[in-house]
Structure formats: C-alpha cells, structure tokens
Amino acid sequence: MRNSSKTATLESRLPLLAVEQNCIISKDGDVTACFAVSLPELFTAGSADYEAIHSAWHKAVKTLPDFTVVHKQDWYVKENYNPNMEGEEQSFLARTFERHFNERPFLNHCCYLFLTKTTRERMRMQSNFSSLCRGTLIPKEVRDPEAIRRFMETVAQFERILNDSGLIRLNRLTEEDLTGADHRQGILEQYLTLSKEEGASLEDIALGAEQVRVGSKRLSLHTLSDTDDLPAAVASDTRYEKLSTDRSDCRLSFAAPVGLLLGCNHIYNQYLFLDSSEENLQKFEKSARNMHSLARYSRANQINREWIEKYLNEAHSLGLSSIRAHFNIMAWSDDPAELKQLKNDCGSALALMECKPRHNTADAATLYWAGMPGNAGDFPCEESFYTFIEPALCLFTQETNYRSSPSPFGIKMADRLTGRPIHLDISDLPMKRGIITNRNKFILGPSGSGKSFFTNHMVRQYYEQGAHVLLVDTGNSYQGLCGLINSRTRGEDGVYFTYTEDNPIAFNPFYTDDKVFDIEKRESIKTLIMTLWKRDDEPPTRSEEVALSNAVNGYIELIRDNGLAPSFNGFYEYVKGDYHEILKEKQVREKDFDIANFLNVLEPYYRGGEYDYLLNSDRQLDLLAKRFIVFEIDAIKDHKILFPIVTIIIMEVFINKMRRLKGVRKLILIEEAWKAIAKEGMAEYIKYLFKTVRKFFGEAIVVTQEVDDIIKSPIVKESIINNSDCKILLDQRKYMNKFDDIQAMLGLTDKEKAQVLSINMNNSPSRLYKEVWIGLGGTQSAVYATEVSLEEYLAYTTEETEKMEVMQAAAELDGNVELAIRHIAKLRWERENENNQ
Incomplete structure (x- = not known):
C-alpha cells in the first residue's frame, strides 16, 4: 500500500x-x-x-x-x-x-x-x-x-x-x-x-x-x-x-x-x-565586545572582532x-x-x-x-x-535581451548573442519618440565589411513595405535584387539603368504618364537643358533664362494640345521652327538670346548627333510610378558630358517623387557615386536633398568606404553627416589607428566607440553573418547581426562568380531570377547534405 x-x-x-x-x-x-x-x-x-x-x-x-x-x-x-x-x-x-x-x-x-x-x-x-x-x-x-x-x-x-x-x-x-x-x-x-x-x-x-x-x-x-x-x-x-x-x-x-x-x-x-x-548595528556592537573579551583565547575571535569593527566603522562614518x-x-x-x-x-x-x-x-x-x-x-x-x-x-543583473520595436514598420536583423531575429525600426519610431529629427542615414564601412550586403537587405525590406526606392550605384551591387523584383513584377517594376556600348543609358525628360508638368518638372527640364547649353563657369543672363523658360513652356503646351509624342528631338525642332518665329515676332535681339548658338550647342543631342540616344529614349517610361529604380553609373562617372546629365535626371526623378507622392515613403540611396556627384557642381542638390527630404516622408542615404573622403569633404561633413541622425558603421578594425578622427567627426561617445570596435570580434562559428552598428541621434545605439537565408544571400551577393551563376541560371529559365535562385539554393542544400552524410 x-x-x-x-x-x-x-x-x-x-x-x-x-x-x-x-x-x-x-x-x-x-x-x-x-x-x-x-x-x-x-x-x-x-x-x-x-x-x-x-x-x-x-x-x-x-x-x-x-x-x-x-x-x-x-x-x-x-x-x-x-x-x-x-x-x-x-x-x-x-x-x-x-x-x-x-x-x-x-x-x-x-x-x-x-x-x-x-x-x-x-x-x-x-x-x-x-x-x-x-x-x-x-x-x-x-x-x-x-x-x-x-x-x-x-x-x-x-x-x-x-x-x-x-x-x-x-x-x-x-x-x-x-x-x-x-x-x-x-x-x-x-x-x-x-x-x-x-x-x-x-x-x-x-x-x-x-x-x-x-x-x-x-x-x-x-x-x-x-x-x-x-x-x-x-x-x-x-x-x-x-x-x-x-x-x-x-x-x-x-x-x-x-x-x-x-x-x-x-x-x-x-x-x-x-x-x-x-x-543590527547594536547587535554587532555587542558581538564586537564579546569578541574583544575572548580575543586572548582565539586568534579567530580577534580577526572576527577586527572585521566587525571595520563593518561598524564604515556604517557609522559613511551613514x-x-x-x-x-x-x-x-x-x-x-x-x-x-x-x-x-x-x-x-x-x-x-x-x-x-x-x-x-x-x-x-x-x-x-x-x-x-x-x-x-x-x-x-x-x-x-x-x-x-x-x-x-x-x-552590485550583484544585480542589469541587462536583458535585444528587444523588437513595437512599430509595424522596420527591418529584420538578428541578435548578436543568439542569432534570434528581431524587428528593428530605425526610421519612424525614433522620429516619433524624438530620438532623431530626420530619417537620413550615413553608412560607413571598408571594402569587404558587408556594406552592400546590409544595404541590399535594408532596401529590399523597405520596398516590400511600400517604399519607393531609388539607388545610385557604382558597382552592380543591386543587380541581383533588381532583377528579382523585375521578374516577380513581370517587368512592371525593378528598373535597372546602366551604360554599355550596346545598350547606352537613355531617358526622355519630357515624358510623363499623366501629362502633368508641375513646377518641379518644368524646373528640372530647364536645369537639364541649361547644363547642356552653359558651362559651370558661364552663368546665363536673365534674358536667356526667360527665353529658355518660354521655350520649355511652349513645347509642353504643344504636347498637350496636339497630343504629340514628347522627346528632346521634338523640343529641338520646336525651338528651330515655331519658337524661332515667335522670337522674330517679339523682335528679341541676338545678344539677348542667340538662338543659333543655342541650337548649335544642343545639336549633339538631336537626331543624328553623337549623343542623340541620351534624351530620346523610345521607352516611354514614367519613373514616378516605379518603386524600385537602380542607376548604375560606374561606366560614366568620369564622363564630362554624360555624367552631369544623368545626375540631374536622377535628382529630378527623386525630387519629382518627393513632391508628388504624398504620404508615401521614399528613399534615395547614393553609393560611392556621391563623390563624383559632389565634384560636378551637384553639391547644392545634395545639400537641398538632405535638408528637405524629411518634410516629404523621405530619407536620403549615403554609403562610403574611404575614411579620408568623409574627413576631407566639406559637403559630406556639413550637409550629409550633420543632417543624418542615423549613422551605420560596419567593421572598422582596418581603421583602428584612424578611428579617433572618425569618432570626432561623427561625434561618437566612448560607449559608441567601444560598440563599433567590438564588431565581428566574437562571432559564432556556427553561423554565417557580419555585424553592423546602428546609432540613432547619439542617444540609442547597438550592434546587430546581418544574417540571411541562402536565397537572400544569392539575391544580394556582390561576388562576380555567384552573380554570374544566378544570371546564367535565370537566362536558362526565361529570365526568371526567383526560379534561378530557388534552383541554385536547392542544389547547394543537396550538396551540403551529401557532404554531412
């Protein structure tokens, strides 16, 4: 029993x-x-x-x-x-x-x-x-x-x-x-x-x-x-x-x-x-007296008395x-x-x-x-x-796990200790709480630190949450992701602009889907034509500005009234014909507006000219509605003619989105291209962008890898860093000896410096990831792990051989990048399982 x-x-x-x-x-x-x-x-x-x-x-x-x-x-x-x-x-x-x-x-x-x-x-x-x-x-x-x-x-x-x-x-x-x-x-x-x-x-x-x-x-x-x-x-x-x-x-x-x-x-x-x-202290006083009386009989009593007296002395002297x-x-x-x-x-x-x-x-x-x-x-x-x-x-524990943001918007990162996914909002919630005053981001990381990999991961998640993403790249870092988006949307999105001899980069600055030419659109067209017409050191006169403005407005009215297909060729012919007659009727003098000089300078961009393809694209593409656009400008970043035009068009595209897409999140990410943009008189665009984009539910992001660039460039220092409340740094151990300069320039505290220098120091060998430091407004910062699936890795990779493998597989599958990634991932899993067995 x-x-x-x-x-x-x-x-x-x-x-x-x-x-x-x-x-x-x-x-x-x-x-x-x-x-x-x-x-x-x-x-x-x-x-x-x-x-x-x-x-x-x-x-x-x-x-x-x-x-x-x-x-x-x-x-x-x-x-x-x-x-x-x-x-x-x-x-x-x-x-x-x-x-x-x-x-x-x-x-x-x-x-x-x-x-x-x-x-x-x-x-x-x-x-x-x-x-x-x-x-x-x-x-x-x-x-x-x-x-x-x-x-x-x-x-x-x-x-x-x-x-x-x-x-x-x-x-x-x-x-x-x-x-x-x-x-x-x-x-x-x-x-x-x-x-x-x-x-x-x-x-x-x-x-x-x-x-x-x-x-x-x-x-x-x-x-x-x-x-x-x-x-x-x-x-x-x-x-x-x-x-x-x-x-x-x-x-x-x-x-x-x-x-x-x-x-x-x-x-x-x-x-x-x-x-x-x-x-308690009275009890110890009594015990000390007893120990004192018995001290002669035992050394232990003597020692205990000394410890008790020390305890009492501290209690009374320090309260x-x-x-x-x-x-x-x-x-x-x-x-x-x-x-x-x-x-x-x-x-x-x-x-x-x-x-x-x-x-x-x-x-x-x-x-x-x-x-x-x-x-x-x-x-x-x-x-x-x-x-x-x-x-x-002192024996209390005082730290807890990484916490996910309660905000519905954000990106997925991983806890650096255990690799648990966490939801991280580095834009909206910090703004709401007053931690940051703008959503702009400055990203710094040397070559090989996983910089492009992190930005791929971030912009992909922004895009999937409804944001309009415009990327300016100099190394095909986003080709795989853009191709995946393009194939998933059946060509409706994921627009990739790059320059090759066979397929040079081309635009049509006069085209819009809805035939709406607001002030911003008109001004961007005028700025573009002015850049083609005048050198940087040759400012236009007031009469030339008025004449150009009238020409642009006249051609836009012609497009609207007659339903003509807009193009730069059409504009050139309008100025040569109808607008020339209008100027004669107005008796505009040649010294006020030299139309012959104007047409002569713009002739290389007209039909039959050296650059006739540049502004006469037959792809009637309105980038306002496209949510993922990549401009790959590596081949033209040193070209004196093409580069200034392309940068103006890029800025026009984003500013147009910024002004017209009300209540829609939008971001522009400029990779190393910002150095070239800054050299070509585009500094004012960058300054304007970083100061005003926050008012339009937007964010501007600049990515760089050279320490000297950020230290020496006044544009970066004054415009970009000062107007970027979110700073993102990757492995800086290559710059250990220079980091004091970086710390001073970015205004990092000693605690933030310690966090940055701890990146990738104790990574788990059982996981494949790289760490990244994210600082918000100088008050909130942490190191996170960028860990992704094999499929995400294949979409983001910047390794030439792996990109070629994905592109070749996609070509065999009618251009379907998603199927190509699935196929390659499956083969790799099978190969890994065989090796494990």
Whole structure:
C-alpha cells in the first residue's frame, strides 16, 4: 500500500492567501507589490549607464521601510524561434528569411520585482519554521491598514525613482498577470511549473533533502549566502574581454555571467532584507565586545572582532544601512544526465564573478518555496549574510535581451548573442519618440565589411513595405535584387539603368504618364537643358533664362494640345521652327538670346548627333510610378558630358517623387557615386536633398568606404553627416589607428566607440553573418547581426562568380531570377547534405 503520509495537496500548503488590488497577500499577512522590470539591452550600456542604474536602485531601496524584502527574480528560459509564415503578402525572400530561422534556439529573459512588507518576527525565521514544515497555516488578519498605506506610498516612490532614471522601467503587474486567465499563464503558475509555455499544466512537486523536482524537471541550486563565498571586491560593472580591445572597453553588469551569458534554463534570485539597521548595528556592537573579551583565547575571535569593527566603522562614518542579502541560481533540466553539466555551468559562471561556487542541497526545498512570488517572508534567515545596500546591488543583473520595436514598420536583423531575429525600426519610431529629427542615414564601412550586403537587405525590406526606392550605384551591387523584383513584377517594376556600348543609358525628360508638368518638372527640364547649353563657369543672363523658360513652356503646351509624342528631338525642332518665329515676332535681339548658338550647342543631342540616344529614349517610361529604380553609373562617372546629365535626371526623378507622392515613403540611396556627384557642381542638390527630404516622408542615404573622403569633404561633413541622425558603421578594425578622427567627426561617445570596435570580434562559428552598428541621434545605439537565408544571400551577393551563376541560371529559365535562385539554393542544400552524410 502506498504511503501517503508525506504527501499533501498544493492548495493546503500554498502560503498565499489572495491577490487583491494587484498585490499578493500571504497567509501570514505579508503584502507584496509586483512589477515587471525592463532593463537595458545587452551590450548597449556603458560604465556611466551602469553607475546611473546602480545609483537609481540605491536611492529607491533606501525609501523602503524596515522589514521589507526586495526580491528581484530574473528568468532565463530556452525557447525556439517561431517563424511568421502567415500572410499571402509575404515575399519570396521574406518567407525564406523566416524559414532560415525556424526553431533557432535562444535564451528568453523576463525580469520581475517583488517588494514584500513583512514583520520583524518573519524576517528572523529559520528554515525549520518554513511553511513547508508547519502542519497547518492559519490565515491571519491583514496588518495595520495605516502601515500598509505607508508601505504602498513608499512603493510608489520606489517606482518613480527607477522610472525617472530613464534606463530602467517598472510596470505594475495586474491581477491577471499574477494569477493568469483562461488562455494565459500567470506568474505564479509559471513558477510552480517552471515553464513559460502556454497551456502547461501543474505537475507534482517533490521537495526532498537530496533533490527538488517539479514534474520531470530537476533543480540544481547554487547559493551565495556567506561572505566567505563572495569576491574580494565588487563593482557596478565589469569589462567583457571578448568584445574589448586595447583601445575600448565593452562593459557588462558585474553579475552578467549568471544572466544571459549562462546559456541554460535558470532563475537568478536576488534578495535584499531590510532589517532595522539600528538594531543590527547594536547587535554587532555587542558581538564586537564579546569578541574583544575572548580575543586572548582565539586568534579567530580577534580577526572576527577586527572585521566587525571595520563593518561598524564604515556604517557609522559613511551613514550606510545594514541589511542582509542572498543570491541564488536555480537551474533545471528534464534530463537527469544533464544535471551534472548544469552544475558545472552554474559553478563556472559564479567563478567568473570571482565567487566561490556552493552547490546547495540542504536548503534547496525551502529556497525554492521562498522564491515563489509573494512568499519572500518565508525565506530562511540563516541563508543570508550581512552587508550594505550598495555592494549588494552590485550583484544585480542589469541587462536583458535585444528587444523588437513595437512599430509595424522596420527591418529584420538578428541578435548578436543568439542569432534570434528581431524587428528593428530605425526610421519612424525614433522620429516619433524624438530620438532623431530626420530619417537620413550615413553608412560607413571598408571594402569587404558587408556594406552592400546590409544595404541590399535594408532596401529590399523597405520596398516590400511600400517604399519607393531609388539607388545610385557604382558597382552592380543591386543587380541581383533588381532583377528579382523585375521578374516577380513581370517587368512592371525593378528598373535597372546602366551604360554599355550596346545598350547606352537613355531617358526622355519630357515624358510623363499623366501629362502633368508641375513646377518641379518644368524646373528640372530647364536645369537639364541649361547644363547642356552653359558651362559651370558661364552663368546665363536673365534674358536667356526667360527665353529658355518660354521655350520649355511652349513645347509642353504643344504636347498637350496636339497630343504629340514628347522627346528632346521634338523640343529641338520646336525651338528651330515655331519658337524661332515667335522670337522674330517679339523682335528679341541676338545678344539677348542667340538662338543659333543655342541650337548649335544642343545639336549633339538631336537626331543624328553623337549623343542623340541620351534624351530620346523610345521607352516611354514614367519613373514616378516605379518603386524600385537602380542607376548604375560606374561606366560614366568620369564622363564630362554624360555624367552631369544623368545626375540631374536622377535628382529630378527623386525630387519629382518627393513632391508628388504624398504620404508615401521614399528613399534615395547614393553609393560611392556621391563623390563624383559632389565634384560636378551637384553639391547644392545634395545639400537641398538632405535638408528637405524629411518634410516629404523621405530619407536620403549615403554609403562610403574611404575614411579620408568623409574627413576631407566639406559637403559630406556639413550637409550629409550633420543632417543624418542615423549613422551605420560596419567593421572598422582596418581603421583602428584612424578611428579617433572618425569618432570626432561623427561625434561618437566612448560607449559608441567601444560598440563599433567590438564588431565581428566574437562571432559564432556556427553561423554565417557580419555585424553592423546602428546609432540613432547619439542617444540609442547597438550592434546587430546581418544574417540571411541562402536565397537572400544569392539575391544580394556582390561576388562576380555567384552573380554570374544566378544570371546564367535565370537566362536558362526565361529570365526568371526567383526560379534561378530557388534552383541554385536547392542544389547547394543537396550538396551540403551529401557532404554531412
């Protein structure tokens, strides 16, 4: 027959009585206020930030009354990424991205804070008086309402102090958060099942001397409950060697090794017991006198007396509050064989903090029971040690996972620690929050750092979310992506302009789909013709400007009235014929407008001329409606005739979009071409663009790789950098010796410098990715991983052989780039599987 004398129902043993007014009430009358804590993201805080966080905690804890327990509980639970494959609007590449990360393991972090008001008697209870050991629990009446009211006032002050720090955010947990709802687990249920999975049911709990088991999960408990186990010195933060250089420090909280860096299922419990400091110090005074009397009989007594006196001296001279503290790591696993590894991992993490690992089995059951939210009053006092508030707070973990932006718009990047995909908004949400004042971006990265790869990834996602994208390139970096978009839209989008002898670049500046010629369109046509007619050092007269304006307006009216096909040839013939007659009737003098000179200079662009193809394209293409346009200008960037014309047309295309596409996101990305554009008198266009594009829901992005270019160019320095609130840097280790100049020019803080120099320093060998630093407005910055699927890689690659492989496969499949990418990816997967076998 089964012995049931040692079994009990959870209901009979549960030390909690009720949840009222969002507080947990225990059967001993303890009242607990509960919060969810939002901490800074991993690798984003500097030494000054950690000092500020530590100071905020210290100020907040000091407001709490005596006989309060501060219980900070950090959950680190292994989870797998669940891809979002729903929605027919998802593109081919978006689906491959989600599939690539399917089931990617990562460590999810949640932080809770429980402030428990208890009594002097409860604070001094030992493990043999835990509710686990008592036969029955008799509910007591709630304590003095006035004392509870004062406690809740101090809790509100505590919350306000931490929230005002700007680095930590406390959110009050509701009754539903604590007890759960129909289809949602509460925190209490999560703790009693050691699971955050929805639908997890309560299981049997075995609390024994040798082990603690919750269902099939077995616990391994390491404690810091004695001053002998603590390091010689503590600090608010520590140097993380793996991401630090001789020129920069990557900082983490002192307790980071037992946080996200400990890659197993575990809970890190941090307790501060706020006794009456005055009573504690009196007790120590008495103990010191006793030790002094017995010092002659034992050297240990003499040493203990010295330590007690030192403690008392510090308390009195610095006005410090005497408290007790305790810290423990509660790790668990379903596999009994894994417990040994868990024990080693937790011990190693504590050793990294210079603590002495102590695997606790004697009090594991009572510590697990006391760790229940709202039951901190049941904590066994012999498991705590005396200290002060400030050093105890150094053992708090102060960082969390990378968080996804709540904004619907953004790009997909990856967490640099675990590779979990995160949704990142670097445009709209920062603008809304006032972190940045414009959406412009400045991208810097040496050759081979993954610069074009990142920009491909970014603009592809912008395009898929409805943005109009115009790219100015000098190296066919976007040929694959543009070809994919072109084949997917059956030629309706994805326009690629490049110059070759067989197929030279060509436009028709007079063509529009809707026959609308607004002021911007007219002005861009005049600017184009003026560039063809006059040299940079030859300014037009007022009469010449008027004559040209009348000619352009007259030809536009002719197009509208007669329905003629617009072209530069038509304009030339109009000026030569009808407009010439109009000038004769007006008796315009030759010195005011020399029409013969005008026609002679423009003759190379007219039918039969050397450049007759340039402005007479038979592709009646209105770029206003095209959402993805690439101008590849590498072949003409040094051409004195073609390049200025092409750049004017590019600017006209974007400014036309900027002015006419109301409420539509648009961006222009200029690769290395900005250097050539800046040389050809186009500086004013760039300045205008960067200063005004924000007013039209647009963003201008400049990409460069040469440090000297950005340092020496006044255009970049004054116009681009000063008007780009988002700065994106890739691996800068090639420029390590020059980085001080870059830091000064970009206005980076020491914390941002340390982040940038940590790029790619500790990449996981099991994943293929490159890291990128993104800084917003000088106040928010982090390093992210650009990790993509094989299909995305084939669309973005700038390797000539791989691009040729995709293009050749597409040619064999009637130009279908998507099918070509699918085919090549399938072959590579099959080849990799064969090699693995």
